[in-house]
Amino acid sequence: MQTAVLDxxxxxxxxxxxxxxxxxxxxxxxxxxxxxxxxHGGRGSFKSSVISMKLVTMMKKVIKAGYxxxxxxxxxxxxxxxDAVYMQIDQALDWLHCGNEFEFYTSPMRIVQKRTGSTFYxxxxxxxxxxxxxxxxxxxAVWYEEAANMKGREVFDxxxxxxxxxKSPAVxxxxxxxxxxxxxxxxxWINEWVTECENDPEYFVDSSTYLDDELGFTTDQQxxxxxxxxKTDYDYxxxxxxxxxxxxxxxxxxxxxxxxxxxxxxxDHVASLYFSADTxxxxxxxxxxxxxxxxxxxxxxxxxxxxxxxYYYSPEGKVHKKAPSELSPEIHDFxxxxxxxxxxxxxxxxxxxxxxxxRNQYFNDFGDEWHPVHKLKKGDMIDNVHSLLARDGFYYLPxxxxxxxxxxxxxxxxxxxxxxxxxxxxxxxxxxxxCDNFQYFCLDNKADLGLEW
Numbered sequence: 001m002q003t004a005v006l007d008x009x010x011x012x013x014x015x016x017x018x019x020x021x022x023x024x025x026x027x028x029x030x031x032x033x034x035x036x037x038x039x040h041g042g043r044g045s046f047k048s049s050v051i052s053m054k055l056v057t058m059m060k061k062v063i064k065a066g067y068x069x070x071x072x073x074x075x076x077x078x079x080x081x082x083d084a085v086y087m088q089i090d091q092a093l094d095w096l097h098c099g100n101e102f103e104f105y106t107s108p109m110r111i112v113q114k115r116t117g118s119t120f121y122x123x124x125x126x127x128x129x130x131x132x133x134x135x136x137x138x139x140x141a142v143w144y145e146e147a148a149n150m151k152g153r154e155v156f157d158x159x160x161x162x163x164x165x166x167k168s169p170a171v172x173x174x175x176x177x178x179x180x181x182x183x184x185x186x187x188x189w190i191n192e193w194v195t196e197c198e199n200d201p202e203y204f205v206d207s208s209t210y211l212d213d214e215l216g217f218t219t220d221q222q223x224x225x226x227x228x229x230x231k232t233d234y235d236y237x238x239x240x241x242x243x244x245x246x247x248x249x250x251x252x253x254x255x256x257x258x259x260x261x262x263x264x265x266x267x268d269h270v271a272s273l274y275f276s277a278d279t280x281x282x283x284x285x286x287x288x289x290x291x292x293x294x295x296x297x298x299x300x301x302x303x304x305x306x307x308x309x310x311y312y313y314s315p316e317g318k319v320h321k322k323a324p325s326e327l328s329p330e331i332h333d334f335x336x337x338x339x340x341x342x343x344x345x346x347x348x349x350x351x352x353x354x355x356x357x358x359r360n361q362y363f364n365d366f367g368d369e370w371h372p373v374h375k376l377k378k379g380d381m382i383d384n385v386h387s388l389l390a391r392d393g394f395y396y397l398p399x400x401x402x403x404x405x406x407x408x409x410x411x412x413x414x415x416x417x418x419x420x421x422x423x424x425x426x427x428x429x430x431x432x433x434x435c436d437n438f439q440y441f442c443l444d445n446k447a448d449l450g451l452e453w
Contacts, residue, residue: 023212023213026047026208030050032204034201036200036202037051038178038194038197038204039177039206040207042243045209047179056096056098057096067168069118069170070118070136071141072121072141072143073085073145074123074155075122075123075124075125080146082109085143086111109122131162136166139167139168140167140175142176143179144156146179147178148181181240184246210226211242221300226241228392229391232390233389233390237390250417252382253385253389259395273338274292275289275349276288276291277437278351278433279351279355279358280433285313285315286311286331287434288335293449302450303449305449308342309401310405310434324357324361332362332365348371350371378424384439384446384451385442388442388449409434412430414428
C-alpha cells in the first residue's frame with residue numbers, strides 16, 4: 001500500500017504515496033487476496049473512504065493494462081445513492097487527482113472514464129431485477145455500501161452470481177466489498193451473517209473505529225462531538241462510534257436525556273417551526289406535536305430542538321368518535337395558535353404516510369398539505385431519536401399536554417420482550433402516539449436537525 005501509479009488522459013504517470021492517504025489499520029484490507037471483503041465498525045472510521053479509493057486505483061490499474069474496467073456500487077435504495085456512495089466515489093477521484101478524466105451523469109447515475117468508457121454504475125437494491133438481469137461486462141469489483149440497510153443476504157445472493165459471471169479478463173476475481181455500521185440488535189441478519197463470514201477463508205473481515213485514525217483525518221470538532229456522545233450516553237457511543245453490538249434492552253429511551261426547559265431563554269428564540277402528527281381518530285389516539293429548532297446551536301454548532309406543545313385526542317371510551325372532518329379544524333386551531341405565539345409559519349408539517357383520510361380532509365378544509373413521511377423499520381426511526389438525544393439536543397416545555405402525554409408516553413415506551421430475539425423487534429403498541437410523531441419529526445427533518453451522516 002506504499003504507492004499507487006496512476007496515468008491521466010495524456011498518459012502522464014503520477015505516483016501517489018497511499019501511506020499518507022490510508023491509515024495503517026487498513027493495509028491488510030487494501031492488500032488482501034480474498035475475493036470478499038467485509039468492512040464494519042463505528043462511524044468516522046474512514047472505511048468507506050478507503051474502499052472508494054481502492055476501487056479507483058483498481059480501475060486505473062486495469063485501464064493501464066489495456067483493459068476496460070467497470071465497477072458496480074449498490075445501496076439499499078436508489079434514492080439514497082447520490083448523496084452517499086456516488087459522492088464518495090466523486091471525492092475519491094478528487095483525492096487521487098483524476099476527476100478530470102471522468103464524466104459525471106445523474107440520470108441514470110454513472111461516472112464514466114472519458115478515454116475508455118470504464119464506468120462506475122450505481123444501483124438500488126430495492127430493484128432486485130436490475131441486479132439479477134445485469135448485462136454490464138468487464139466487471140472488476142462490486143461495492144455494497146451500508147449493507148446493513150438491505151433486506152437480507154438474499155440481495156447479495158441474487159446479484160453476485162451475475163456480477164461474477166461478467167468478470168473482466170484482466171482480474172482473477174471480482175472483488176466484492178461490503179461496508180456497514182453494525183445494528184444495535186445482535187439478532188439483525190447482518191450481525192449473524194458476519195459471524196459466519198469470519199469462519200470462511202474466502203472472506204476478509206475488518207472492524208475499524210475512529211480510534212484507528214493514526215493520520216489525523218478526524219477533526220477536533222468531530223472529536224469533541226464524539227466525547228459529548230461518550231459522556232451523555234455511553235452505550236450509544238459504544239454502538240455508534242465503536243461499532244459494538246450493544247443490544248436493545250427493554251426501555252427504549254433514557255429519560256435523563258429529555259431536558260426540561262421552563263421557557264425559551266430571553267437570549268434565544270425559536271428559529272424554525274415544525275409539526276408532526278400520528279393519527280388514529282377512529283380506534284386510537286391522534287397526537288400532534290409542535291417542535292422548534294432554536295436559533296442558538298449547542299457548543300459544537302449542532303441544532304437544538306424543543307417540544308413546544310402537544311395536541312392530543314383519544315377516542316377511547318367515547319361513544320361518539322371524532323371523524324377527520326372534526327379533527328381537521330381542531331388541529332388547524334392548534335397549528336394556528338402555535339404559529340401566532342411564535343410569530344412563525346410552519347417550515348414542515350409531517351404526517352404518517354398511511355394516513356390519507358385526515359391529510360385529504362385538512363387539504364380540503366384549508367388548502368394546506370401535510371408531508372407524508374415514508375416510514376422505515378421501527379428500530380431505524382428510533383435510532384434517529386437516539387442520535388438527537390445522545391448529544392443533549394432535545395428539550396421540552398412543561399405544558400400540561402407535554403407532561404401528560406408526550407413525556408409520560410416516552411417514559412413507558414418499551415420494546416416487546418417477545419420480539420427482541422429477532423431481526424425486526426417491535427415496540428409495545430400502547431399509548432405510543434407521541435413517540436411515533438417524535439420519530440416522524442426526526443426522520444422527516446434529519447438535515448435540519450443535523451442527523452444526516
